[in-house]
Amino acid sequence: MSDTSHAHQVHAAPTGFIRKYVFSLDHKIIGIQYYFLALIAVFLGMALSLIFRLRLAWPAEHWPMLAKIFPAGFEGGPMTPEFYLSMLTMHGTIMVFFVLTTAPQSGFGNYVLPIQVGAHDMAFPVLNMLSFWVTFVSMVVMVAALFVEGGAPISGWTAYAPLSALGQVAGPGQGLGQTLWIVSIAIFCLASLLGALNFITTVLNMRAKGMSLMRMPLTVWTWFTTAILALLSFPVLLAGGILLLFDRIGGTSFFIPAGLVVSDKVIQHAGGSPILWQHLFWFFGHPEVYIAILPGMGVTSQLLSTFARKPIYGYRAMVYAVFAIGLLGFFVWGHHMFLSGLSPMSALVFSMLTLTIGVPSAVKTFNWLGTLWGGKIRFTSPMLYAIGFVSLFVSGGITGIFLGQTSVDIPLHDTYFPVGHFHLIMGVAAIFGIFGGTAYWFPKMFGRMMNETLGKIHFWLTFIGVNAIFMPMHTMGIMGQPRRYAQSTEFLYLAGVQGYQVVITWAAILTAAAQLIFLVNLFWSLFKGRKASDNPWEATTLEWSIPSPPPHDNFGGKIPVVHHGPYEYGVPGAPRDFVMQADPPLKLGKA
Amino acid sequence: MPIALAPPQIDAKPKGRVPPGGFGQGGQGDDFHRQGPNGGGNQTSADSYRLGMWLALASVTMLFSGLTSACIIRLGGSQDWRAIEIPRFLIPNSLLLLASSATLEMFRRRLVATTTRKARFWIAITVLLGASFLAGQLAIWKALASQGVYLSSNSYSSFFYLLTGCHAVHLLGGLVALVVLAAMAFRELQPTRGQRIFADVTAIYWHFMDGLWIYLFVLLFFWR
Numbered sequence: 175m176s177d178t179s180h181a182h183q184v185h186a187a188p189t190g191f192i193r194k195y196v197f198s199l200d201h202k203i204i205g206i207q208y209y210f211l212a213l214i215a216v217f218l219g220m221a222l223s224l225i226f227r228l229r230l231a232w233p234a235e236h237w238p239m240l241a242k243i244f245p246a247g248f249e250g251g252p253m254t255p256e257f258y259l260s261m262l263t264m265h266g267t268i269m270v271f272f273v274l275t276t277a278p279q280s281g282f283g284n285y286v287l288p289i290q291v292g293a294h295d296m297a298f299p300v301l302n303m304l305s306f307w308v309t310f311v312s313m314v315v316m317v318a319a320l321f322v323e324g325g326a327p328i329s330g331w332t333a334y335a336p337l338s339a340l341g342q343v344a345g346p347g348q349g350l351g352q353t354l355w356i357v358s359i360a361i362f363c364l365a366s367l368l369g370a371l372n373f374i375t376t377v378l379n380m381r382a383k384g385m386s387l388m389r390m391p392l393t394v395w396t397w398f399t400t401a402i403l404a405l406l407s408f409p410v411l412l413a414g415g416i417l418l419l420f421d422r423i424g425g426t427s428f429f430i431p432a433g434l435v436v437s438d439k440v441i442q443h444a445g446g447s448p449i450l451w452q453h454l455f456w457f458f459g460h461p462e463v464y465i466a467i468l469p470g471m472g473v474t475s476q477l478l479s480t481f482a483r484k485p486i487y488g489y490r491a492m493v494y495a496v497f498a499i500g501l502l503g504f505f506v507w508g509h510h511m512f513l514s515g516l517s518p519m520s521a522l523v524f525s526m527l528t529l530t531i532g533v534p535s536a537v538k539t540f541n542w543l544g545t546l547w548g549g550k551i552r553f554t555s556p557m558l559y560a561i562g563f564v565s566l567f568v569s570g571g572i573t574g575i576f577l578g579q580t581s582v583d584i585p586l587h588d589t590y591f592p593v594g595h596f597h598l599i600m601g602v603a604a605i606f607g608i609f610g611g612t613a614y615w616f617p618k619m620f621g622r623m624m625n626e627t628l629g630k631i632h633f634w635l636t637f638i639g640v641n642a643i644f645m646p647m648h649t650m651g652i653m654g655q656p657r658r659y660a661q662s663t664e665f666l667y668l669a670g671v672q673g674y675q676v677v678i679t680w681a682a683i684l685t686a687a688a689q690l691i692f693l694v695n696l697f698w699s700l701f702k703g704r705k706a707s708d709n710p711w712e713a714t715t716l717e718w719s720i721p722s723p724p725p726h727d728n729f730g731g732k733i734p735v736v737h738h739g740p741y742e743y744g745v746p747g748a749p750r751d752f753v754m755q756a757d758p759p760l761k762l763g764k765a
Numbered sequence: 766m767p768i769a770l771a772p773p774q775i776d777a778k779p780k781g782r783v784p785p786g787g788f789g790q791g792g793q794g795d796d797f798h799r800q801g802p803n804g805g806g807n808q809t810s811a812d813s814y815r816l817g818m819w820l821a822l823a824s825v826t827m828l829f830s831g832l833t834s835a836c837i838i839r840l841g842g843s844q845d846w847r848a849i850e851i852p853r854f855l856i857p858n859s860l861l862l863l864a865s866s867a868t869l870e871m872f873r874r875r876l877v878a879t880t881t882r883k884a885r886f887w888i889a890i891t892v893l894l895g896a897s898f899l900a901g902q903l904a905i906w907k908a909l910a911s912q913g914v915y916l917s918s919n920s921y922s923s924f925f926y927l928l929t930g931c932h933a934v935h936l937l938g939g940l941v942a943l944v945v946l947a948a949m950a951f952r953e954l955q956p957t958r959g960q961r962i963f964a965d966v967t968a969i970y971w972h973f974m975d976g977l978w979i980y981l982f983v984l985l986f987f988w989r
Contacts, residue, residue, distance in 0.1 A: 297813045371820035379813040409824045413831030420927065425917030445843045450835055457831070561779060716862055 177337055187726035197307070199299035204306050206619065209612075211310060212277035216605075217693075219268040220315070220686050226261040229253040229764070231679035233661040246346070247687040255660035260347045261657065264320060266331030267721035270462065271362055274311050274604050278469035279404070280309070282611045285529035285619060287373065289717040290391050292382025292734050292756075294727040297375040305368035312361035319347075319354040330658065335429030335451035335594060336441075336574065339421040343436055344491065345604025353422060356415050363412040366404045371395040373401035382716070384736035388493070389755065391715045391740040392486060395493050396472030400465050401499040407461035414454035421446070449514050456507035463600050468496060469564055470607020471538060477560035478542055480713045482549025483751055485741040490542040495541075502531045512583045521580050528578035535571055538563065540705055550744075550751075554711070555629030558724025559610035562637050563603050564692045569641075570599025573648065588658070594644045602640045609633070609692070616696075617710050622703030622723045628695040632688060639685030646674045682737050714754045715740055797933075798936040811962045817887060818966040822973050825935065829977060832931065836924040847919040852908045858901035859982055862936075865894035866975040869943070872950075873968040879962050888947045895940045900931050928981050936974050942967040965985060 186698030188194045198204060228237060234252050241248035247257030288296055296302045300700045319326045324346040329338040333355065342349035351403035357404075377390070377398045390398075417428040421443075429451045479486040486492060508516055516524075542564050551557070573595040576582045586592065622696035655662060655671045662668045662675075709718040716736070720729060742753040748760055840846055850878055872887035906926065909915075916926045946967060956964070 253959050297809050298817060301817075367821065367824050371817050371824070372819055375813050375817045379816060405820060406827050409826075409828035410831035413828050413835065416832070416927070416931070418836060420923070422917070424923075426923040426927075427917070428835065428923065432844070447839060447842065450838055453838075454831055454835060656798065682872065 185401075195303075199295070199303050201284050201288050201296045201299070201302060202619070202728075204302050205281055205283070207306050208276055208284055208309070209281035211306075211313065212273050212281055212608075213260060213696075215268050215272035215276065215313065217689070218630060219265050219273060220689065222265040222268070222681060223262045224686055225253075226258050226265065227679040227682045229258045229660055229675045233663055236684030240663060244325070253660075256328055256346050257325065258660040259330075259345075259658065260326035260351070261319075263328055263330050263347075263355075264326045267359075269601065270331055270466070271359070272316070273311075274364070274466035274600065275404075275462070276309065277608045278307070278473070278604060278611065279373075279397060279400050279465065282393075282608075282615065282678075283373060283400075283469060284369075286615060286717055287394055287397050288376060288380070289720070289724065289728050290382060290394050291377060292385050292713050292716050292729070292736060293380035294729065294733070296372045297380055298372050301368045302372050305365045305372070308361060308365035308368065309433045312358045312365060315354055315359035315361060319358070322350045322354065324351055327355045332455055333418070333446045333451075334455075335418065335421070336431065336434060336436075336446070339418055339429045339446075339451075340434075340436060340441060341422055343439055344442070345621045353419070356419050356422070358418070360412055360415045363415070366408045368499075368668035370401040370405035370408075373397055374405065375567055377401075382733050382736055385755075388490065389736055389739050391472075392475040392489070392492055392496070392682045393469070393472035394717075395496050396468040398473075399496050400468045403461040403465050403500050403503060407458045407465070410454055411458035414458070416763075417454070418451065441591065447717070452511050452514055453507070456510045457504075459510065461500075461503045461509045463596070464499055466600050466604045467567075467607075468500065470604045470610075471496065471567075473607045473611045473614070474542065474560045474567075475538075475545075476561045476616070476713075476715070477556050477614055478545045478564075479741040479743065480614075480711055481554055481557035481560070482546050483552070483743045484545055484549040485739070485743055486541065487544030488537070489739070489741065491537055495537040498534040499531060499538075502527060502534070506531065509578055509583070512580050513587045518580075525578055525580050529575065531580075532571075532575055535567075539568060539571075553624055554613075555624070555633060556610050556613035558630060558633040559606050559613060561611060562607040562633060564638070565637075566598050566603040566606060569645075570595055570597075570603055571704070574599065586651055587649035588656055590647040590655045591659055593657050594651060597644045597647070598640070602644065605699065609636075612696070614711065615717075616699065618704030618722045618724070620700055620703075620716055622699055622707055622725040623710060624699040624703060625695050625705050628691055632691040632695065635691070636685060639681055641690055642681035643678050643685060646678055650674050650731075693700075710750050710752075712750075714742055714752050716755055719754050719756045773847060775943055790868075802846050809923075811958075811965065812874050814962050814966050815969065818969050822970065823960065825973070825977070829928075829931070829981075832924075832928060833981075837983070839920055840924065844918045846921055848923065849909065849922055852905050853923070854901065854908070855905055855982075855986065857900055858905070860899045861894050861901065862975055862978055865891050865898065866972050868894060869968050869971050873964050876950070876964050880954050881956055882954060884949050885947075885985065888943065890939070891971075892943050892947050895936065895943055899933060899936060899940065902929060905929075925985055928985060932974070932978060932981055935977075939967065939971050939974055942970070 188198065188200075194200075195203060198207075203682045225240060227496075228235070228240075229252075236251050237248065237253065240253070243259065247254055284296070284302065288294070316650060324342065325340070327333070327347045327628060328345050329348065329352065333352070337344050337348065338352055338356075340348060341352075377394060381390075417426075421425045421428050421430055427443040427446040428450050430441060430446040431448060432441065432444040432446075434441040475486050501688055506524055506528045508520060509528045512521050512524075546561075573591070576719070577586060577592055577595060613624055613629055616622070650671050653668070655668055663672055706722045708720065708722055710722075711718070716734060717724070719734065736755045738753050738755045740755060742748075742755075743755050744751050746758065753760065868887050869891045872884045872891060875884035875887065906929075909922070909925075914922045916923055942963070946964055948962075949956070953960075
């Protein structure tokens with residue numbers, strides 16, 4: 175068509191503050207907005223975890239400072255069990271949705287993906303802006319749940335029915351707090367849809383000339399796969415959320431069984447199935463685990479290759495492994511439900527499929543080790559985080575093999591063992607991916623380097639700290655410590671566990687304190703860090719061939735032509751030890 | 766005038782040559798037919814908008830898969846299932862929706878091929894049919910309520926209201942897009958590329974909602 179003058183051209187660089195930094199269409203600003211949203215969320219989530227850790231370590235202690243902020247949670251002196259549960263619920267929810275889903279995918283993905291594929295922006299910049307602001311609204315609604323009458327919900331981040339479906343009768347926080355929780359999650363589902371279709375379209379249709387699929391950096395592959403998972407799994411959570419909301423406010427009985435008696439009251443509902451919620455939730459919930467971890471895998475691959483100065487070992491195998499993990503993630507939700515009365519036959523199928531995920535995971539791990547093997551390793555702080563990721567991925571992943579087997583899961587279900595497992599792999603490993611990504615892309619995003627010394631101190635304290643927190647939980651789980659209990663001092667068989675609780679709480683306090691080093695490093699470097707060159711890490715992907723920070727349309731109107739794979743380090747005969755993707759084709763003599 | 770079987774293209778691709786390096790070597794950046802002065806990837810193409818719409822519809826599919834599988838499981842093992850008398854009016858009302866898809870397609874093809882003058886009539890009819898369907902749904906809910914069948918009456922009525930309601934909300938969004946298209950068609954003679962793309966993706970969405978309705982209709986009307 176000839177009337178391209180009316181077409182959506184590259185949007186011009188905005189000049190006003192509002193259009194430039196608040197309602198920005200620029201994927202880079204949106205990425206930074208997501209990043210800082212997640213940063214606020216992660217510190218909030220961490221603070222909540224410290225509050226409930228206090229209760230676990232010292233159940234009878236009074237906390238006058240906290241009691242002033244949350245008087246309802248401290249009626250009668252010590253922290254009430256309900257308040258403990260509400261802190262636990264909000265910790266899990268905020269961490270899973272607003273940190274692990276937001277920072278690695280929406281934060282770094284938004285910032286880096288368009289540049290890495292050689293596009294001037296995302297395919298749909300307006301949707302991109304909307305997705306951030308809808309996420310923001312979702313977080314405001316979620317945080318509001320902390321401060322409404324009755325407080326935050328107490329049903330855990332999984333919001334199991336019927337507890338979550340009954341309303342106030344099921345406990346404080348199950349009234350307005352739980353309703354806000356569901357509304358917030360429903361809004362979040364919409365936001366993630368907007369983000370996901372943008373990511374997929376950008377990867378499929380906006381790549382620069384020469385950027386074939388098999389030349390895409392592994393980060394792009396993982397963001398792409400994650401977007402597919404989000405696109406297909408969040409709507410199912412939304413479906414569950416709609417049903418749950420109608421059970422709460424519409425008088426329906428989707429999840430509430432007949433003849434239920436709660437708090438000595440007969441509930442007037444009929445015939446619903448609480449297990450139905452579990453199916454809907456975990457059909458979303460298991461892909462969600464990979465939504466959290468896959469981008470971290472991509473970042474780790476990128477960092478290991480860059481700082482070992484070697485091509486990633488088995489690039490194609492890595493791509494297929496990412497896809498295999500994503501695909502299998504849709505067929506294993508039943509392994510969260512081995513104790514829900516699932517038929518043994520389907521439990522067997524779910525179990526076998528779950529163990530199958532060990533194969534692509536092992537492919538990735540061995541390829542990471544293969545990448546390190548014989549490399550000229552540069553132990554920069556991003557590299558340390560990447561190696562830390564591999565370590566945590568292994569120690570958290572191994573226990574997944576335990577829990578994937580019904581016979582082992584039955585005694586360990588709902589103990590601290592799975593708590594240790596999923597915190598290591600989904601929580602902390604993914605967080606190390608975020609740390610690694612921050613240290614690696616900070617120079618590109620803000621044009622300044624982060625402080626290496628502070629970074630290394632932070633890495634070691636955090637790495638030791640998280641292991642001190644989550645490793646003992648495995649032992650506690652084997653000893654029989656149930657999760658979600660506010661207090662276990664009354665149980666004779668758990669007499670030996672209380673010492674662990676105190677140690678873990680101290681480790682958590684110290685690890686949280688170590689995060690202040692990260693925060694100081696981040697903000698100090700923003701203003702005072704050493705100026706970064708265009709390519710401080712001598713990396714190969716497209717974002718390093720443009721200025722730091724990049725101009726508004728990334729490539730200054732000149733979309734690059736890609737001639738090389740993403741990880742061409744140490745190419746024999748090349749002038750440098752790395753060949754950037756947009757470098758002209760090598761003219762090598764006959765070998 | 767007979768309608769051509771193949772719908773006209775918005776960004777027409779010249780036939781023939783294979784891009785250097787073969788297909789599948791890149792995104793639009795490798796599609797040299799479309800490259801502007803700055804190389805590829807600078808403009809969000811009609812294909813991208815269509816892809817985005819299909820992805821959104823994949824998401825809608827998952828939403829309704831979630832809801833209807835819940836429906837099948839819930840009704841399958843339920844003790845409180847009661848058949849309800851669905852007003853017969855549901856059948857002619859469904860035909861309205863099917864007809865609106867046909868008229869929208871007439872509009873889309875005329876808009877993409879020529880000016881808005883020849884398309885105006887069809888978009889007006891489409892808006893009318895779409896709005897009538899929604900009004901009809903409202904009438905059906907009212908008729909059910911007057912029989913004493915409410916959202917919370919039994920598990921079947923819950924799912925009936927929920928599924929038809931969810932579909933109606935999606936359709937309402939589509940209707941807003943149709944009204945925007947109609948306003949454009951009556952105001953301007955020559956549609957812009959952006960407006961053609963908008964008509965194109967709206968049509969995809971509307972047809973999909975049509976198909977979704979057939980699925981829900983079969984589920985709710987015959988599987989009682």
